[in-house]
Amino acid sequence: MFDxxxxxxxGDSESRIAEVISRSKHLRVxxxxxxxxxxxxxxxxxxxxxxxLTLACNGNIKRxxxxxxxxxxxxxxxxxxxxxxxELPKDIRYLISLRDLTVTTKxxxxxxxxxxxxxxxxxxxxxxxxxxxxLFEDIQNLTALRELYIYQCHNLVSLPQGLKYLPTLENxxxxxxxxxxxxxxxxxxxxxxxGSLRNLGIREVPKLESLPQWILLGSIKTLQHLYIRDLKNLxxxxxxxxxxxxxxxVEIINCPQxxxxxxxxxxxxxxxxxxxxxCPKLNKRCIEETGEDWPKIAHVPDFYYDDSKITTNDE
Numbered sequence: 001m002f003d004x005x006x007x008x009x010x011g012d013s014e015s016r017i018a019e020v021i022s023r024s025k026h027l028r029v030x031x032x033x034x035x036x037x038x039x040x041x042x043x044x045x046x047x048x049x050x051x052x053l054t055l056a057c058n059g060n061i062k063r064x065x066x067x068x069x070x071x072x073x074x075x076x077x078x079x080x081x082x083x084x085x086x087e088l089p090k091d092i093r094y095l096i097s098l099r100d101l102t103v104t105t106k107x108x109x110x111x112x113x114x115x116x117x118x119x120x121x122x123x124x125x126x127x128x129x130x131x132x133x134x135l136f137e138d139i140q141n142l143t144a145l146r147e148l149y150i151y152q153c154h155n156l157v158s159l160p161q162g163l164k165y166l167p168t169l170e171n172x173x174x175x176x177x178x179x180x181x182x183x184x185x186x187x188x189x190x191x192x193x194x195g196s197l198r199n200l201g202i203r204e205v206p207k208l209e210s211l212p213q214w215i216l217l218g219s220i221k222t223l224q225h226l227y228i229r230d231l232k233n234l235x236x237x238x239x240x241x242x243x244x245x246x247x248x249x250v251e252i253i254n255c256p257q258x259x260x261x262x263x264x265x266x267x268x269x270x271x272x273x274x275x276x277x278x279c280p281k282l283n284k285r286c287i288e289e290t291g292e293d294w295p296k297i298a299h300v301p302d303f304y305y306d307d308s309k310i311t312t313n314d315e
Contacts (some may be wrong), residue, residue, distance in 0.1 A: 013037060014037050014038070014039050014040075014041050017032070017037065017040070017041055018041035018043055021041060021043050021044055021046065021047060022043060022046075024047070025046055025047065025048075025049075026049050027047050027049065027050055028049055028050060028051045028052065029050075029051065029052045030047070030050060030052065030053050030054075031052075031054050032053075032054060032055050032058070033054050033055075033056045033057060033078075034056070034057045034058070035055070035058050036058060036059070036060050037058070037060065037061065038060045038061055038062065039061070039063075039065070040055070040061065040064055040065055040068065041065075042065045042067045043067075044065065044067060044068055044071070045065075045067035045068070045070040045071070047071060048070075048071070048072075048073060049073055050071050050073060050074055051073060051074060051075045051076065052074075052075065052076045053068075053071070053074060053076065053077055053078070054076070054077075054078035054080075055078065055079055055082055056078045056079070056080040056081055056082070056102070057080065057081040057082070058081075058082050058084075059081070059082070059083050059084055060084055061082055061084055061085060062084045062085060062086050063085065063086055063087070063089075064079075064085070064088070064089050065089075066089055066090070066091060068089060068095075069089050069091040069092060069094045069095060070094070071095060072094065072095065072096055072097060073097055074095055074097060074098055075097050075098060075099045075100065076098075076099065076100040076101075077095065077098060077100070077101050077102070078100075078102045079102055079103050079104050079105070080102045080104060080125070080127055081104055081127065081128065082104045082105075083104055083106075083128060084106075085104060085105045085106060086105070086106050086107070087105060087106070087107050088103065088105055088107070088110070088111075088114065088115075090111065090114070092114050092115060092118070093113060093114055093115075093116075093117035093118065095118060096118070096119075096120065097120055098118050098120060098121055099120055099121060099122045099123065100121075100122065100123045101115065101118065101121060101123070101124050101125070102124075102125040102127060103115075103124075103125065103126050103127070103129065104126075104127050104128050104129060105129050105132070106129075106130075106131050107129070107131060107132060108131045108132060108133050108155075109132075109133060109134055110132070110134075110135055110136045111136070112136055112137065112138055113138070114136065115136060115142075116136050116138040116139055116141045116142060117141065118142065119141065119142065119143060119144060120144055121142050121144060121145055122144055122145060122146045122147065123145075123146065123147040123148075123149075124142070124145060124147070124148050124149070125147075125148075125149040125150075125151070126149070126150045126151070126153055127149075127151045127152065128151065128152045128153070129153045129156075130152070130153065130154050130155060131155055132153050132155060132156055133155050133156060133157050134156070134157065134158060134160075135156075135159060135160050136160065137160045137161075137162060138160075138162060139160045139162045139163055139166070140160075140162030140163075140165040140166060141162075142166060143166070143167055143168065144168060145166055145168060145169055146168050146169060146170045146171065147169075147170065147171040147172075148163075148166075148169060148171070148172050148173070149171075149172075149173040149174075149175075150173070150174045150175070150177060151173070151175045151176060152175065152176040152177070153176075153177050153180075154176070154177065154178045154179065155178075155179050156177050156179060156180050157179050157180065157181060158180070158181055158182075159180070159182065159215075161184065161214070163215060164195070164214055164215055164217075164218055166196075167194070167196060168196055169195075169196055169197055170196055170197060170198045170199065171197075171198065171199045172197060172199070172200050172201070172215070173199075173200075173201040173202075174201070174202045174203070174205060175201070175202075175203045175204060176203065176204040176205075177204070177205050178204075178205075178206060178207075179207070180205050180207060180208075181207045182205065182207070182208055182212040182215070183209075183212070184212075184214045194218050195216075195217075195218030195219030195220075195222060196219065196222055197215070197216070197218075197219035197222055197223055198219075198222055198223060198224045198225065199223075199224065199225045199227075200215075200216070200223060200225070200226050200227070201226075201227040201228075201229075202227070202228050202229075202231065203227070203228070203229040203230050203231070204229075204230045204231070205231060206231070206232055206233055207233065208231050208233065208234055209233050209234060209235055209236070210234065210235070210236050210237070210238055211228075211237060211238055211241070213238060213240070216244075217240070220240070220243045220244055220245070221245060221246055222246055223244050223246060223247055224246050224247060224248045224249070224270075225247075225248060225249045225250075226244075226247060226249070226250045226251070227250075227251045228251070228252055228253075228255060229251065229252075229253040229254055229255075230253070230254045230255075231254075231255045231258075232254075232255070232256060232257065233257055234255045234257060234258050235257040235258060235259070236258070236259075236260075236262075237258070237261060237262045238262065239262050239263065239264070241262045241264070241265065242262060242263065242264025242265060242267055242268065243264075244268065245268065245269075245270060246270055247268050247270055247271050248270055248271060248272050248273065249271070249272065249273040249274070249275075250271065250273070250274050250275070251274075251275045252275070252276050252277075252279060252282070253275070253276075253277045253278050253279075254277070254278035254279070255278070255279050255282070256278070256279060256280060256281070257281070258279050258281065258282045259281040259282060259285070260281075260282065260285055260292070260293060261282070261285070261286070261293045261296050261297065263296075264296075265293075265296040265297060266295060266296045266297070266298075266299060269299070271299075271300050272300065272301050272302060273300070273301070273302040273303075273304075274297055274300045274302070274303050274304070275303075275304035276303075276304070276305055276306075277304070277305070277306045278306070283305065283306065286303075286305060287305075288305075288310055
């Protein structure tokens with residue numbers, strides 16, 4: 001292993017990195033986290049055995065060299081917080097072994113036949129892509145994808161409909177996307193099975209008024225954990241909420257317009273943990289014994305009400 005940092009802390013220059021690469025042709029891990037160089041040396045193409053590369057939190061780098069696409073053994077590419085990156089390499093589709101990709105970019109659109117060609121991809125994260133308006137429409141090609149996270153993409157206006165056809169997607173997180181509209185005009189409601197979603201978290205998506213049926217409907221038998229937080233315009237949970245028969249935990253925090261729980265919640269026998277906080281209208285209806293919605297949740301063993309635990313069932 002080589003230490004690219006010299007004693008004065010200025011060892012992350014391109015020349016020093018290029019030197020390390022030239023002396024380490026069999027390198028498998030290259031951690032350049034929190035460095036400040038502007039250009040990744042072209043000779044990175046020679047690291048044929050490289051499995052892991054992070055450039056996280058480098059605010060100076062603007063582009064990745066095209067030669068990075070020669071790294072066909074690369075499994076993890078971490079561009080978290082690289083806010084200066086103008087666009088991703090056009091030939092990123094050639095990173096055929098990539099399993100984990102974290103992207104920060106200034107792009108407004110992502111090219112088709114790019115990331116969607118990374119069919120080994122299991123985890124994909126978009127972080128602080130502040131100009132990004134849309135993802136690639138052919139996302140359904142990511143047939144191995146298990147985790148998708150979208151954080152602080154303030155100008156993202158929609159998600160691709162192909163998202164509902166991902167056969168292995170288990171975890172979906174959407175946080176701080178101010179312009180995102182998760183409604184769909186044409187819902188294919190006949191597709192009620194075949195999904196695999198287990199964990200869904202949505203936070204600070206102000207346009208959201210109800211849960212996105214087009215995402216959830218195929219996973220009504222698999223969803224186990226639901227986290228919704230800081231949704232100031234969420235006004236209702238859908239009637240079909242009662243069909244989420246595998247649901248084990250639900251967290252509803254700071255949703256001030258949410259006024260009641262839907263009918264049938266009492267039939268969710270797998271539900272073991274429910275937390276409700278910062279929801280004034282809903283809180284009143286869930287007061288122990290006297291609340292209108294109390295009969296719907298009295299069977300839940302662990303019920304948290306504004307940070308206070310209420311044990312609803314005796315041991």
